[in-house]
Amino acid sequence: MEGHQRNLSLYDRFNTRVVGVSVDDVTTLKSWAASLDLTFPLLSNVSGFLGAAFGVQPSPEIKGFPVFSRRTVIIDKTGIIRYVRDGSPKYKEILLFLKKLNQQGE
């Protein structure tokens, strides 16, 4: 997540806003965000419906717990999902994709 924080000015340049979504509760997220000095919004979605809506699968590594795998989703200004990647964020790939979208006016 520090990677996203580090890239905020670049996301601004490409007219992008970043939002984190987690099944953790608000208190946990507040504490976690404070420990990393994160300044972008984190959404607490304890029921996990957002993850399910975006097709995120429960993590196979923690069976029996409502924990989702990591997924990065980029949505354009019209609401169309343009990029989906599972696993750790590929920051450079994300930036190149955003640059391209921005140049296309999307």
Next chain:
Amino acid sequence: MKERCSIKLFCLSLLFFLLAGCATPGSNPKPYRVTSQGTVVYGEEYEFVSPPVGWNLFWPEGEEEAEEFAFGFIRRDPGPFPSQSVFAYDEEPFGFSTQFEEREKEFLKRFLWNANLRFEVLERKRVTVFGREGLEVLVEGKDPIKKEKAKAKVIFGKRGERIVAFYLTQWRPLDGTYDPSAFEVFDQFIKSFKFLKKSFYETL
């Protein structure tokens, strides 16, 4: 005004889901070559004079590790565990600020966090790195439970607008003596270090 501007801006949204899940690590081909002048070119991006015999190059094997550091050198030192010296070049050091003092705080909050060392700053001074202003911080941490200690020298510099860092960590038993020669090798390495091309962020 700000709102009006933001309306004009595209509304690209980027969502990412947190927690769990790990990328599958892959194996990398040898990422360096030795030039006819005897210097080392790493990843066709950095060039430096290799440290003396005894220092072994290591580099990240997986994609997640590659996010943590670019490459480094390790030397097994004489004496009982954990006697060793390790230094690395890090393109994305912990933290995010572009001001050195702020970045130092962010960095030290997480540097060697799993070693359970509480670092004390021994020295902090402005230095020149890559011909520009940088910051050098010397810290020491002790773990009385494991009876270990580590002295680390962290040098922050700038590549474009982003902060990069070199750091050397020397591990010793709690009653061990530090070896200053590793710090001299580290300094020489940084003096010889140069970028062969603009960074990804400078060309973005």
